[in-house]
Amino acid sequence: MSATTIPDYGTLGQRAAAGLKPKGLSDEQKIARAKQAFIAGIDADMATYLESCIHCGMCAEACHFYLGTHEAKYTPIFKTEPLKKVYRREVAPMRLFNRLTTRDLTIADLEDWKELAYDSCTQCGRCSLLCPMGIHIQSMIQVVRNGLAAAGMAPAELQAVSDEQRDKATILGAGPDKLRETVERVRAQGIDVPLDKDKADVMVLSSALDFLKDEKLLASTARIMNKIGANWTIRSDGFESANFGALSGDKQAQKRISKRVIDAAVATGAKKVIVAECGHAYPVLRWEAATLYGKELPFEFFSVAEYFGQEAKAGRLKLKKPSGEAAHVTFHDPCKLGRMGGSFDEARELLAALGVKLTEMESHGRTNLCCGGGGGVSMLQSAQKLRNAAFELKREEVERTGAPTVVTACNTCMQTLEKGKEWLNWDKDIVNLVQLVSENLD
Ligand code: SF4
Numbered sequence: 001m002s003a004t005t006i007p008d009y010g011t012l013g014q015r016a017a018a019g020l021k022p023k024g025l026s027d028e029q030k031i032a033r034a035k036q037a038f039i040a041g042i043d044a045d046m047a048t049y050l051e052s053c054i055h056c057g058m059c060a061e062a063c064h065f066y067l068g069t070h071e072a073k074y075t076p077i078f079k080t081e082p083l084k085k086v087y088r089r090e091v092a093p094m095r096l097f098n099r100l101t102t103r104d105l106t107i108a109d110l111e112d113w114k115e116l117a118y119d120s121c122t123q124c125g126r127c128s129l130l131c132p133m134g135i136h137i138q139s140m141i142q143v144v145r146n147g148l149a150a151a152g153m154a155p156a157e158l159q160a161v162s163d164e165q166r167d168k169a170t171i172l173g174a175g176p177d178k179l180r181e182t183v184e185r186v187r188a189q190g191i192d193v194p195l196d197k198d199k200a201d202v203m204v205l206s207s208a209l210d211f212l213k214d215e216k217l218l219a220s221t222a223r224i225m226n227k228i229g230a231n232w233t234i235r236s237d238g239f240e241s242a243n244f245g246a247l248s249g250d251k252q253a254q255k256r257i258s259k260r261v262i263d264a265a266v267a268t269g270a271k272k273v274i275v276a277e278c279g280h281a282y283p284v285l286r287w288e289a290a291t292l293y294g295k296e297l298p299f300e301f302f303s304v305a306e307y308f309g310q311e312a313k314a315g316r317l318k319l320k321k322p323s324g325e326a327a328h329v330t331f332h333d334p335c336k337l338g339r340m341g342g343s344f345d346e347a348r349e350l351l352a353a354l355g356v357k358l359t360e361m362e363s364h365g366r367t368n369l370c371c372g373g374g375g376g377v378s379m380l381q382s383a384q385k386l387r388n389a390a391f392e393l394k395r396e397e398v399e400r401t402g403a404p405t406v407v408t409a410c411n412t413c414m415q416t417l418e419k420g421k422e423w424l425n426w427d428k429d430i431v432n433l434v435q436l437v438s439e440n441l442d
């Protein structure tokens, strides 16, 4: 089967970055803003993490960027050094003494850590899983991103799209109008899409990143929702899964972007909100949105794989076996759905319902190796070499399964695997789960 064509995020990111206006901050202002954001991010958990490292180095062996390059600077905990420095000098109980032994944060530190916090971290969480001290390293790296973003030093690709999404509710120019156009194209195929219903039990999210190029993913999702017989809608005032505020590290933007989805879901009275195949969107909405919103939400977030997997398990979604190469697959667990969301079984329920042969990779489920493109890394041209190094590890694991098809449930993973395939002229089919399910409804 043919895979869904998705836009090249790197090219799109560069296009957006060209329009970014610099914030015009002096070095002193940048340092002051970064410090302020670091200090704001150091709560009791963060302080405990900052005090707990025993320097065992095990996190290095977990990180695909270290494993792919063997460069010490890609050791996960090292990526948090600027935060540690500010903690030691400004927050730690021994701060007065620490000021004698720990150098103050400099603009060079911030410049140097830009690559470490953005290009070399997909926020995959594998390091945190393997740290014997339970240090949540990726959250610490996110605080480093928050500091860099506050200093106006987030990568231009991510900051430009974050600003656009915060202010205009569009991504690379695609917003509600583009959604309406896409819905019309799906309807022209004879597939019903209940757009902007006042009330519905289930609200489905999509992403401009999906429909910038074509309507295949929205059509696939709609076909499955209709087959299940759900009372569902997609809302033009709150349909976007992706959150470039989270990717850039701009907390205020993240909050405003999440709020659009929450407001639309509250207005429809939905009990379930289904997040599109967009990795980072899942933890951002499922684990962080309510905190940023400031109160409990009257609905639950599910990923599409999770929701459809539960429907298949309950017998409401019947599937038939695909033919050809798709009859033997391996599954790439998106880090944000699996390791950070606990959703491993549902995708496998769907593969079982499809009756395909599943051969697991050596690292799968909780210990799955990241594809190398998450956390906004797929949009950074500067991260190309690192992405390739990480992809090599993934490719070797896929090769050992002997499966001709790789299925995944995240468009960023999909894009990263597709780019790797193109780079190496790889003979594997890369397929997203929603499309595979939609093409094999019984
Ligand atoms: S979260 Fe993933 S990419 Fe980031 S440092 Fe940890 S293992 Fe590496």
Ligand code: SF4
Binding pocket: 052, 053, 054, 055, 056, 057, 058, 059, 060, 077, 130, 131, 132, 133, 134, 135, 137
């Ligand atoms: S694995 Fe944990 S304790 Fe060991 S070096 Fe990394 S952060 Fe420190």
